[in-house]
Amino acid sequence: xxxxxxxxxxxxxxxxxxxxxxxxxxxxxxxxxxxxxxxxxxxxxxxxxxxxxxxxxxxxxxxxxxxxxxxxxxxxxxxxxxxxxxxxxxxxxxxxxxxxxxxxxxxxxxxxxxxxxxxxxxxxxxxxxxxxxxxxxxxxxxxxxxxxxxxxxxxxxxxxxxxxxxxxxxxxxxxxxxxxxxxxxxxxxxxxxxxxxxxxxxxxxxxxxxxxxxxxxxxxxxxxxxxxxxxxxxxxxxxxxxxxxxxxxxxxxxxxxxxxxxxxxxxxxxxxxxxxxxxxxxxxxxxxxxxxxxxxxxxxxxxxxxxxxxxxxxxxxxxxxxxxxxx
Amino acid sequence: xxxxxxxxxxxxxxxxxxxxxxxxxxxxxxxxxxxxxxxxxxxxxxxxxxxxxxxxxxxxxxxxxxxxxxxxxxxxxxxxxxxxxxxxxxxxxxxxxxxxxxxxxxxxxxxxxxxxxxxxxxxxxxxxxxxxxxxxxxxxxxxxxxxxxxxxxxxxxxxxxxxxxxxxxxxxxxxxxxxxxxxxxxxxxxxxxxxxxxxxxxxxxxxxxxxxxxxxxxxxxxxxxxxxxxxxxxxxxxxxxxxxxxxxxxxxxxxxxxxxxxxxxxxxxxxxxxxxxxxxxxxxxxxxxxxxxxxxxxxxxxxxxxxxxxxxxxxxxxxxxxxxxxx
Numbered sequence: 001x002x003x004x005x006x007x008x009x010x011x012x013x014x015x016x017x018x019x020x021x022x023x024x025x026x027x028x029x030x031x032x033x034x035x036x037x038x039x040x041x042x043x044x045x046x047x048x049x050x051x052x053x054x055x056x057x058x059x060x061x062x063x064x065x066x067x068x069x070x071x072x073x074x075x076x077x078x079x080x081x082x083x084x085x086x087x088x089x090x091x092x093x094x095x096x097x098x099x100x101x102x103x104x105x106x107x108x109x110x111x112x113x114x115x116x117x118x119x120x121x122x123x124x125x126x127x128x129x130x131x132x133x134x135x136x137x138x139x140x141x142x143x144x145x146x147x148x149x150x151x152x153x154x155x156x157x158x159x160x161x162x163x164x165x166x167x168x169x170x171x172x173x174x175x176x177x178x179x180x181x182x183x184x185x186x187x188x189x190x191x192x193x194x195x196x197x198x199x200x201x202x203x204x205x206x207x208x209x210x211x212x213x214x215x216x217x218x219x220x221x222x223x224x225x226x227x228x229x230x231x232x233x234x235x236x237x238x239x240x241x242x243x244x245x246x247x248x249x250x251x252x253x254x255x256x257x258x259x260x261x262x263x264x265x266x267x268x269x270x271x272x273x274x275x276x277x278x279x280x281x282x283x284x285x286x287x288x289x290x291x292x293x294x295x296x297x298x299x300x301x302x303x304x305x306x307x308x309x310x311x312x313x314x315x316x317x318x319x320x321x322x323x324x325x326x327x
Numbered sequence: 328x329x330x331x332x333x334x335x336x337x338x339x340x341x342x343x344x345x346x347x348x349x350x351x352x353x354x355x356x357x358x359x360x361x362x363x364x365x366x367x368x369x370x371x372x373x374x375x376x377x378x379x380x381x382x383x384x385x386x387x388x389x390x391x392x393x394x395x396x397x398x399x400x401x402x403x404x405x406x407x408x409x410x411x412x413x414x415x416x417x418x419x420x421x422x423x424x425x426x427x428x429x430x431x432x433x434x435x436x437x438x439x440x441x442x443x444x445x446x447x448x449x450x451x452x453x454x455x456x457x458x459x460x461x462x463x464x465x466x467x468x469x470x471x472x473x474x475x476x477x478x479x480x481x482x483x484x485x486x487x488x489x490x491x492x493x494x495x496x497x498x499x500x501x502x503x504x505x506x507x508x509x510x511x512x513x514x515x516x517x518x519x520x521x522x523x524x525x526x527x528x529x530x531x532x533x534x535x536x537x538x539x540x541x542x543x544x545x546x547x548x549x550x551x552x553x554x555x556x557x558x559x560x561x562x563x564x565x566x567x568x569x570x571x572x573x574x575x576x577x578x579x580x581x582x583x584x585x586x587x588x589x590x591x592x593x594x595x596x597x598x599x600x601x602x603x604x605x606x607x608x609x610x611x612x613x614x615x616x617x618x619x620x621x622x623x624x625x626x627x628x629x630x631x632x633x634x635x636x637x638x639x640x641x642x643x644x645x646x647x648x649x650x651x652x653x654x
Contacts, residue, residue, distance in 0.1 A: 030475040085431040104412040112471040118464045137445045144439040148357040
């Protein structure tokens with residue numbers, strides 16, 4: 001049994017090896033940006049989930065490393081293309097790929113990463129290989145759907161909470177769920193457990209994204225990586241905003257809509273005005289309750305997974321780590 | 328045995344079915360552009376090659392249709408992203424995807440197409456499925472490499488003929504080669520023949536691209552879809568230009584380089600000046616000889632393929648069709 005820290009350290013050094021390899025490949029303008037994109041990655045959460053799920057059933061985690069790398073390459077591919085679509089110039093204090101290189105290089109090296117993810121997966125020796133590729137490919141397409149819904153929501157004022165939850169399920173949660181299921185499939189786990197791990201990851205992923213929405217407004221600035229209120233400033237249709245629009249009376253609703261339509265404003269004033277409305281409407285508590293519901297659903301599934309408690313303890317640690325944002 | 332025309336008609340109606348299906352999927356802004364991109368396709372050359380190679384060994388061509396669609400979806404994905412990278416506003420008299428929709432939609436629906444290609448392939452029932460996916464994925468990455476080399480060449484004046492041939496091998500030929508091999512793999516053809524079909528397609532693909540270079544300068548305008556001399560006007564490093572730079576004396580070389588560096592010029596005058604140099608240096612004949620060499624290599628391989636002549640006649644027809652540009 002490996003601890004999360006050990007798995008993080010293992011996968012980090014494997015990814016670093018791949019980055020070194022990528023920097024030796026031609027054409028340089030294709031593979032060097034891929035290495036750069038991978039080098040920006042943080043705590044390697046998703047590949048750790050692949051290894052951890054595999055490790056529930058099998059100690060030879062080195063066998064599933066190619067699948068873990070596949071997931072990490074795919075995740076960083078989505079960040080690379082998303083940054084370009086969002087015109088986000090920075091990622092984790094580094095220039096995003098399209099800014100460091102150029103847009104054409106960002107498009108094409110992203111395309112290559114998406115294909116390379118499959119190539120890594122094809123290097124993973126497992127009797128379940130086709131199922132793993134199928135899971136990966138279906139998940140990858142769902143992530144694209146989620147990203148499109150997210151972009152569609154930018155120009156819509158009538159997004160329902162249900163639509164929003166579906167969007168974050170696709171954009172964020174299915175990849176966490178798929179990472180766990182991938183590890184379980186590679187280890188030939190029983191179908192019931194691969195499904196439970198998927199559902200555990202799905203609920204955890206939704207809780208995780210809702211917390212991301214919450215922290216963007218209510219985090220303590222010192223502990224938060226980004227600027228507080230970024231979502232409010234950019235009119236992002238978060239759970240908080242959609243819930244506020246749902247609960248607000250006509251007058252408050254029209255104040256929110258005015259702020260959304262305003263082209264010129266002082267960011268601090270807009271953030272304060274919307275945060276005040278959130279406070280009036282008790283949005284913080286409502287969001288916390290919703291997060292708790294999804295988190296609790298994940299824990300309920302965890303309880304049912306038929307693996308000895310000691311072995312599955314690390315999975316619970318992972319859930320706590322994700323929700324404590326220590327990643 | 329099916330004729331090329333029958334296979335074209337079969338795959339066209341299958342692709343049309345997929346386009347109808349795509350137009351019913353959500354999110355619309357993701358899947359409708361995919362359908363649009365597919366609807367621009369011409370003679371469905373690559374999927375026909377999949378069917379035709381399969382048909383060399385097996386008459387139930389309907390079984391390999393998902394793999395044929397996978398190749399067509401991938402090919403149209405590359406066109407979609409290439410058009411955006413090249414800022415090519417039109418394709419076959421229609422607006423290219425990024426112009427009809429927008430750049431973000433073009434990036435994301437392209438990403439989805441690349442993934443969907445794998446999903447189609449996963450729907451192809453064959454005992455060789457993993458080999459087919461591996462072939463596809465390796466080929467797809469090579470196409471990305473070819474596109475990057477092509478972009479790199481734009482800003483280089485020292486591209487060698489060898490580098491150029493390697494670029495068109497990757498950008499164009501491997502997908503034709505891979506299409507034939509894909510059909511053969513699906514039909515469980517012997518390894519020797521799948522390799523022969525690949526090499527046949529590779530040589531044919533290189534001949535095909537060289538002829539494309541040649542026609543861009545020396546075609547009869549009425550029979551040519553595009554404007555004659557487009558490559559010359561845009562300083563594209565074609566076989567013709569690179570050969571001319573290789574053969575020219577210092578004075579002629581500097582005339583060519585002056586034209587390349589010139590920012591303002593009348594297109595007709597530049598095209599005529601460079602064409603005159605090509606004529607002086609006998610570039611047309613040299614290119615024709617090079618095309619003939621690759622075409623002949625393809626035919627030599629065709630001769631050796633151990634399938635009865637009658638059955639493999641259609642493959643020869645395909646080669647002739649490709650080189651006559653009746654597609």
